[in-house]
Amino acid sequence: MRLKIDESWLKKEIRSAYKIRQDYETWQEQALRMVKEVTDLRQLRELFYKLGDRWEWQQATGTWLSKSRPLDAVGLILRAPGLSQGRERYIVYIIMAYSKGAVAKFDHLGDKERIIIERDVTTDDLRAWSTCGHGALDLIARDLTPLNSVEQVLRKGYLIAQPGDHALRLEVPVLDRLRTELEHLLWRIAMGGRTFSIQEIETLTAREVEDVLGVRFYEYVEAVVTLERLWSRIKSDTAGSIKARAAGRISESDKPSIMRTLRMIEGLLYILWFRPPALQITPLRRAYRILSAEPTQNHIHNEILTQLQRVIRSLNDVLERTKYLKWKSVIERDSLSTGELFENLSVSLFAKEALSTAFEDIMREHTLAYIGYPERVTARGKLMRIVFGLGVLPLRIMIRCLEDVLSYILRLSPSRQIKRRRTQTTLGLDNG
Numbered sequence: 182m183r184l185k186i187d188e189s190w191l192k193k194e195i196r197s198a199y200k201i202r203q204d205y206e207t208w209q210e211q212a213l214r215m216v217k218e219v220t221d222l223r224q225l226r227e228l229f230y231k232l233g234d235r236w237e238w239q240q241a242t243g244t245w246l247s248k249s250r251p252l253d254a255v256g257l258i259l260r261a262p263g264l265s266q267g268r269e270r271y272i273v274y275i276i277m278a279y280s281k282g283a284v285a286k287f288d289h290l291g292d293k294e295r296i297i298i299e300r301d302v303t304t305d306d307l308r309a310w311s312t313c314g315h316g317a318l319d320l321i322a323r324d325l326t327p328l329n330s331v332e333q334v335l336r337k338g339y340l341i342a343q344p345g346d347h348a349l350r351l352e353v354p355v356l357d358r359l360r361t362e363l364e365h366l367l368w369r370i371a372m373g374g375r376t377f378s379i380q381e382i383e384t385l386t387a388r389e390v391e392d393v394l395g396v397r398f399y400e401y402v403e404a405v406v407t408l409e410r411l412w413s414r415i416k417s418d419t420a421g422s423i424k425a426r427a428a429g430r431i432s433e434s435d436k437p438s439i440m441r442t443l444r445m446i447e448g449l450l451y452i453l454w455f456r457p458p459a460l461q462i463t464p465l466r467r468a469y470r471i472l473s474a475e476p477t478q479n480h481i482h483n484e485i486l487t488q489l490q491r492v493i494r495s496l497n498d499v500l501e502r503t504k505y506l507k508w509k510s511v512i513e514r515d516s517l518s519t520g521e522l523f524e525n526l527s528v529s530l531f532a533k534e535a536l537s538t539a540f541e542d543i544m545r546e547h548t549l550a551y552i553g554y555p556e557r558v559t560a561r562g563k564l565m566r567i568v569f570g571l572g573v574l575p576l577r578i579m580i581r582c583l584e585d586v587l588s589y590i591l592r593l594s595p596s597r598q599i600k601r602r603r604t605q606t607t608l609g610l611d612n613g
Contacts (some may be wrong), residue, residue: 182255182384184275185352187337188376191251194252209308212236225429252277254342255532256384257539260391261402261553263299269399271331271387272553275349276338276539293539294342294349297553298331305329310555314569316563339379348573383532393526396502396540401495402549405453408488412446415481419443436476442485445472449489454557459545465493476527503541510537567589 212232221224257274274295297318298309307330308322333596390396402585419439445468452464469489475482510533526533543552550557555566 182273182335182381182382183339184382185341185377186252186380189380190410191252191378194267207499228557240357250518252380254362254380254382255536257536258385258387258390259553260387264406264554264556267303268299268301270553271300272296273298273340274539274543275342275382276535293543293547295552296340296349297352297555298334300331300475307331307334309334309351311350313350313566314573315347316551317565318432320566323351328353328355335384341377348569369546376538382482385526385536389526394506396503396506397495401458401492401499402553404488404495405450405549407491408446409450411485411488412443412450413440415485416443432435438475438479439481441487442472442475446485446489451596453492453573454554455548455550455559457545458548459500462493462496462500463490463563465496469493490590500544503544506537507541540553560600 215228215231215579217451219228252279257276259272261270261272262268263270272295274293277292277294293313295317296309296311297306299322300307305326307328310318310322313319323585325334334353337355338351341350341352342348347369352611387399391399413535419436421565434438449465449468452461472482472486472489498503550559555562558566
């Protein structure tokens with residue numbers, strides 16, 4: 182894939198990277214000193230709390246930042262089912278090792294942003310959502326059907342990381358003629374006279390994630406989507422109980438038990454969509470134990486239990502695998518380049534380490550709704566999509582206009598005029 186980088190941002194990053202690298206080395210020295218001072222398990226536990234939940238991500242991206250080029254990045258593609266039958270989604274993450282010098286906070290070392298591409302497996306229709314700001318996705322997906330495949334989209338398009346927006350935008354030059362002239366003109370105004378450099382980034386494809394690394398993310402999400410469809414069907418049958426009883430599917434005595442089960446599954450679905458996967462396994466297992474002990478079970482309970490067991494099994498596989506990958510990157514870091522697990526991945530050592538840590542970090546930090554299902558976001562998430570979707574472009578145009586005005590004022594300032602005349606006189610260019 183190709184990442185399009187604002188040259189002005191790159192220059193700022195080069196200046197700020199040195200300071201952030203020093204901050205990282207100071208943090209590393211302090212952490213090592215605290216470890217050496219530990220004398221018992223109680224102090225060791227207190228140390229882990231002090232370091233925080235994301236210290237692995239800080240350490241991995243800190244090492245990457247100290248050894249990599251400015252604004253170095255690596256790609257990670259996850260495959261997931263669509264909410265409609267016959268559709269699948271590709272979540273394209275860009276993991277960047279950069280210092281975020283604009284905010285000068287060490288806890289912001291590195292970042293993960295994504296776009297989503299959905300494909301109709303029957304018609305090959307394509308559409309994509311870019312990130313418009315702070316993780317919120319576009320309100321309206323962009324039609325990319327003329328490109329025929331996800332591979333063509335990523336090969337011919339550019340991914341643009343927008344500093345300050347927490348956003349990742351997909352730009353496809355070959356389809357500019359299909360975009361409205363007004364939108365294209367507004368983005369040109371917003372970007373102004375900025376220059377960009379193109380960076381080829383190493384990428385783990387969805388096939389490599391599933392077949393080489395063994396992370397079956399698609400199976401887990403498919404199990405969740407299937408559970409929701411099952412819950413919706415049974416709920417509809419129960420609501421229309423007269424018709425269901427006539428068809429022999431639901432008896433009157435079974436209805437209270439089924440209603441309790443549906444309420445529990447509804448609560449689980451909320452957890453599955455709006456909590457990170459790492460926080461789902463415990464409530465899922467608890468719910469399975471409760472439903473398994475239901476005294477009045479019938480074929481509906483058995484159907485739900487079977488699907489719930491599938492969700493638990495697939496989620497546990499994903500969590501264990503991502504933990505294992507991170508463990509390998511930490512404990513056996515020296516063998517990452519030659520080890521059997523990573524030998525078929527043509528990415529650098531530091532990218533492998535960062536990817537392993539980032540994958541596990543996504544499972545602990547991002548929800549399914551956030552990762553790939555903007556239709557499922559909360560009311561706050563929907564509000565963010567509206568605000569950022571409608572506001573980012575006008576805000577960038579306003580900032581650009583203000584920059585032009587300030588630049589014009591500075592050129593007309595007396596001190597600037599005096600300095601300019603002195604320079605002309607020194608160079609022999611002053612006709613006066």
